[in-house]
Amino acid sequence: MSALRTVIARDLMLAVRAGGGAALALAFFAAVATLVPLGIGPDLKLLARIAAGVLWVAAVLAALLSLDRLFQADFEDGSLDLMALAPLSLEALAFAKIVAHWLSTGLPLTVIGALLAVAYGLPAAATGTLVLALLIGTPAVSAIGGIGAALTLSIRRGGLILPFIVLPLVAPVVIFGAGAVAAVLDGLQSGALLFLAAFSLLAVALAPFAAAAGVRLNLGA
Amino acid sequence: MLQLGNPRRFLDVTGKLLPWLAAATAVLFAVGLWLALNVPPDYQQGDSVRIMFLHVPAAWVAMMAYGLMAFAGATALVGRHPLADIALKTAAPLGAVFTALGLVTGSLWGRPMWGAFWVWDGRLTSFLLLLFLYLGIIALGNAIEDEVRAARAAAVLAIVGAVNLPIIHFSVQWWTTLHQGASILRQGGPAIAPVFLWPLAIMALAYTALFMTLWIVRIRTTILERKAAVLVATGRA
Numbered sequence: 001m002s003a004l005r006t007v008i009a010r011d012l013m014l015a016v017r018a019g020g021g022a023a024l025a026l027a028f029f030a031a032v033a034t035l036v037p038l039g040i041g042p043d044l045k046l047l048a049r050i051a052a053g054v055l056w057v058a059a060v061l062a063a064l065l066s067l068d069r070l071f072q073a074d075f076e077d078g079s080l081d082l083m084a085l086a087p088l089s090l091e092a093l094a095f096a097k098i099v100a101h102w103l104s105t106g107l108p109l110t111v112i113g114a115l116l117a118v119a120y121g122l123p124a125a126a127t128g129t130l131v132l133a134l135l136i137g138t139p140a141v142s143a144i145g146g147i148g149a150a151l152t153l154s155i156r157r158g159g160l161i162l163p164f165i166v167l168p169l170v171a172p173v174v175i176f177g178a179g180a181v182a183a184v185l186d187g188l189q190s191g192a193l194l195f196l197a198a199f200s201l202l203a204v205a206l207a208p209f210a211a212a213a214g215v216r217l218n219l220g221a
Numbered sequence: 222m223l224q225l226g227n228p229r230r231f232l233d234v235t236g237k238l239l240p241w242l243a244a245a246t247a248v249l250f251a252v253g254l255w256l257a258l259n260v261p262p263d264y265q266q267g268d269s270v271r272i273m274f275l276h277v278p279a280a281w282v283a284m285m286a287y288g289l290m291a292f293a294g295a296t297a298l299v300g301r302h303p304l305a306d307i308a309l310k311t312a313a314p315l316g317a318v319f320t321a322l323g324l325v326t327g328s329l330w331g332r333p334m335w336g337a338f339w340v341w342d343g344r345l346t347s348f349l350l351l352l353f354l355y356l357g358i359i360a361l362g363n364a365i366e367d368e369v370r371a372a373r374a375a376a377v378l379a380i381v382g383a384v385n386l387p388i389i390h391f392s393v394q395w396w397t398t399l400h401q402g403a404s405i406l407r408q409g410g411p412a413i414a415p416v417f418l419w420p421l422a423i424m425a426l427a428y429t430a431l432f433m434t435l436w437i438v439r440i441r442t443t444i445l446e447r448k449a450a451v452l453v454a455t456g457r458a
Contacts (some may be wrong), residue, residue: 096276147377154367161357167353169389175392175395195395204385217373
């Protein structure tokens with residue numbers, strides 16, 4: 001347990017202090033969300049209607065683009081080999097790294113997402129739902145993205161292949177996450193948040209095993 | 222089945238089987254296409270109904286191919302078997318082609334029937350995502366240089382996709398749907414006239430036989446390529 005906490009703390013510190021870390025993903029998210037109104041026009045009615053979809057897509061992209069270094073940096077300097085030798089299992093290591101990624105990316109994305117939702121003119125109730133959906137759904141993006149990061153860790157310049165293989169897999173997150181907000185806007189009852197929570201739990205529970213398998217095959221064990 | 226795992230035995234057995242399988246494919250396609258062109262036009266869809274005989278089996282085989290590929294992936298990971306690696310790697314492009322064929326024929330049918338080549342409907346979108354998944358598996362397999370690692374990485378992705386595909390399918394279904402529901406395998410029997418059912422069944426067999434033929438040819442070619450590479454590397458050729 002303390003080893004788990006150590007890995008999480010180490011990865012968080014690296015994400016915060018090293019250049020090109022978590023802050024860049026947040027800036028990317030804000031930049032994409034700013035470009036969309038520039039392309040579509042400042043009509044707040046239209047923007048409120050598409051806010052949930054745009055913010056979800058931007059958040060998923062920002063999270064995925066920051067994932068490619070999740071295992072790669074440790075792989076390149078050899079620390080991943082040492083971690084594999086440590087008593088902490090690779091599954092637990094993968095889980096810790098996914099948690100650290102979510103804390104440094106998913107959680108701040110949710111906060112900035114709330115600000116951007118207001119800027120998009122989303123009504124208060126819908127904004128609350130969007131924040132809740134981001135809070136529930138982003139762990140699934142970190143978890144499934146972690147599988148992709150583990151599988152692609154030995155590929156140099158594999159920057160685009162990771163989002164490409166992961167995007168189809170996280171489609172349910174975008175569907176349920178944006179669907180929950182759309183239901184609130186339309187004044188409908190919907191089980192989207194429950195589906196999202198179920199998917200997120202499933203992803204977080206199973207992904208560490210697949211990610212560990214990915215690390216293991218790349219270490220050539 | 223287990224004995225077939227030996228590449229040499231695989232070459233022997235499939236070498237004898239392949240001409241028959243290829244001949245069966247040709248006959249099934251000839252009969253199926255003749256029937257498909259000679260059924261009476263549908264009372265609503267007119268002649269466009271004939272597209273169904275090309276479209277539905279392609280979609281079926283695309284899904285079957287994913288199942289077989291994921292099974293090969295599981296075998297490759299658990300059994301560490303080189304033949305399973307090859308089976309997975311060679312099935313992915315075939316599956317992608319059948320998926321693309323299903324999408325293209327579907328969009329050609331959609332234009333006269335729905336008035337649009339593409340609609341953002343549940344079935345269509347989940348099939349497009351299936352195509353991306355296939356392409357992702359191919360891309361991942363190609364991006365990793367080491368053959369064994371590439372095959373195992375592709376196997377993990379194929380299995381993750383197999384777990385996730387039903388969820389993607391139902392989530393997109395829940396999202397919105399315009400495509401007709403299941404009409405062959407459903408409670409209360411097929412909701413399709415027998416005159417259309419027969420050519421559809423034969424075309425389904427033809428597509429399956431075509432997939433199997435191409436898959437076996439690709440596996441054989443890869444085995445022979447690797448043998449040749451080993452011969453060159455050891456200076457015996």
